[in-house]
Amino acid sequence: MVQNKEHFEETWHQNLMVKVRQIKPTFAIFVIIPTILAAIYFGFIASDVYVSQSHFVVRTEKKEQAFGIDSLITGASRSGASDEIYAVEEYMNSRDALQNLNRDKLVTNAYSRPDISFFNRFGSSFTGASNEELYKYMQSRVTATYDGSKSVTTLRVRAYTPQDAQQINERLLQQGEALVNKLNNRGRNDLIRYAQGEVEEAKERAAQAAEALSDFRNRRGVVDPEKQASVQVQLVSKLQDEMIAAQTQLDELRQFAADNPQVPVLQQRVASIRRQIGQEMGKIAGGQQSLAGKTPGYERLSLQNEFAIKQLSVALASLESAKNEARRQQIYIERIAQPSLPDKAAEPKRLKGILSTFILGLVLYGVFTLLFAGIKEHQS
Numbered sequence: 478m479v480q481n482k483e484h485f486e487e488t489w490h491q492n493l494m495v496k497v498r499q500i501k502p503t504f505a506i507f508v509i510i511p512t513i514l515a516a517i518y519f520g521f522i523a524s525d526v527y528v529s530q531s532h533f534v535v536r537t538e539k540k541e542q543a544f545g546i547d548s549l550i551t552g553a554s555r556s557g558a559s560d561e562i563y564a565v566e567e568y569m570n571s572r573d574a575l576q577n578l579n580r581d582k583l584v585t586n587a588y589s590r591p592d593i594s595f596f597n598r599f600g601s602s603f604t605g606a607s608n609e610e611l612y613k614y615m616q617s618r619v620t621a622t623y624d625g626s627k628s629v630t631t632l633r634v635r636a637y638t639p640q641d642a643q644q645i646n647e648r649l650l651q652q653g654e655a656l657v658n659k660l661n662n663r664g665r666n667d668l669i670r671y672a673q674g675e676v677e678e679a680k681e682r683a684a685q686a687a688e689a690l691s692d693f694r695n696r697r698g699v700v701d702p703e704k705q706a707s708v709q710v711q712l713v714s715k716l717q718d719e720m721i722a723a724q725t726q727l728d729e730l731r732q733f734a735a736d737n738p739q740v741p742v743l744q745q746r747v748a749s750i751r752r753q754i755g756q757e758m759g760k761i762a763g764g765q766q767s768l769a770g771k772t773p774g775y776e777r778l779s780l781q782n783e784f785a786i787k788q789l790s791v792a793l794a795s796l797e798s799a800k801n802e803a804r805r806q807q808i809y810i811e812r813i814a815q816p817s818l819p820d821k822a823a824e825p826k827r828l829k830g831i832l833s834t835f836i837l838g839l840v841l842y843g844v845f846t847l848l849f850a851g852i853k854e855h856q857s
Contacts, residue, residue, distance in 0.1 A: 503845060508839055511834050512831065515834035519831055522596065524594045524637050525637065526597075526635050527639045527819040529639070529646040529818065530814070530817050531647075531650055532631050533812045534628055535809075535810055536810075561657060562630060565810070568653065576608075579611070583648065584645065588637070593637050618635040621649075639819045643819075647815075660808065664807065665802075668802060671799075672796040672798075672799035675796070676796050679792040679793075683788070685785075686782040686784075687782055723743055723747045726743055
């Protein structure tokens with residue numbers, strides 16, 4: 478029994494050695510050795526990777542359509558949230574985000590743990606542990622991607638402990654929210670500052686227009702040429718009625734009592750009224766000092782004053798609307814899913830890695846064998 482067992486083992490070893498000797502060196506180089514190395518790496522060296530995911534959307538407030546000056550204000554401050562979505566995505570993948578994230582060495586400590594394999598640990602390579610190397614290292618471990626069909630941004634963080642992955646994810650979300658708030662505050666401040674500047678300019682123009690109108694009135698001795706001309710016309714009309722009455726009386730005395738002592742008196746009265754009418758008409762029209770001559774300049778300054786007042790009113794309304802707009806947060810981040818705390822390593826895919834290495838080795842071996850056979854046949 479024992480002899481049979483020893484004979485079987487000896488035979489098995491001999492067959493094994495024969496089969497090993499039959500293995501071609503190229504097959505060992507392309508297939509066996511890489512597969513053994515992959516099995517050693519994925520089975521004993523590669524560190525477990527935990528992935529923390531969060532989902533969020535960048536929303537903008539829904540508002541009624543505005544018209545007129547309000548549409549200019551709200552249009553300037555309420556463009557779609559798509560710009561902010563891409564801004565947040567780019568920020569989370571930027572050097573600034575990494576610098577803020579690593580302000581207390583959170584990233585460096587998380588990826589430099591001694592229990593992380595040499596091939597995965599930050600700072601173990603020959604390139605050193607500079608900030609630039611840390612940024613390159615993190616590019617494959619932090620990804621923020623936007624799905625346009627769902628309007629949802631997914632943030633994924635890969636780390637070597639569940640707690641590190643979740644903590645880095647949470648802090649990145651907080652930094653994204655801070656960025657959106659910063660953009661909002663800048664938009665609010667710019668909006669109010671612009672509206673306030675418009676109000677100050679409108680006030681200055683209104684003051685200048687009022688001062689110019691007042692100077693014109695003082696220099697030309699007129700308050701409102703149109704109203705004053707109306708008064709003058711009424712006075713001239715009254716004088717004309719008096720002159721007609723006096724002239725009629727004078728004509729009657731000349732016809733029936735030419736020697737009446739009232740004739741000279743009436744003649745003098747008619748002449749006096751005629752002169753007075755001429756003077757009053759001269760005030761209405763007839764020169765630069767007349768009301769008609771003063772009217773164009775007055776109307777121009779009056780129109781400028783009214784326009785300046787209206788501009789000031791519109792600017793004040795715009796400022797009030799801008800303040801109301803600034804009291805609301807137009808853009809904000811709404812979390813759909815909080816950063817997850819993974820309870821199982823998502824990477825590496827150990828069996829998949831070994832099989833992929835084996836299959837790739839077979840493909841390379843086949844290609845090499847065909848090339849070598851072709852070259853040998855060509856030489857022969």
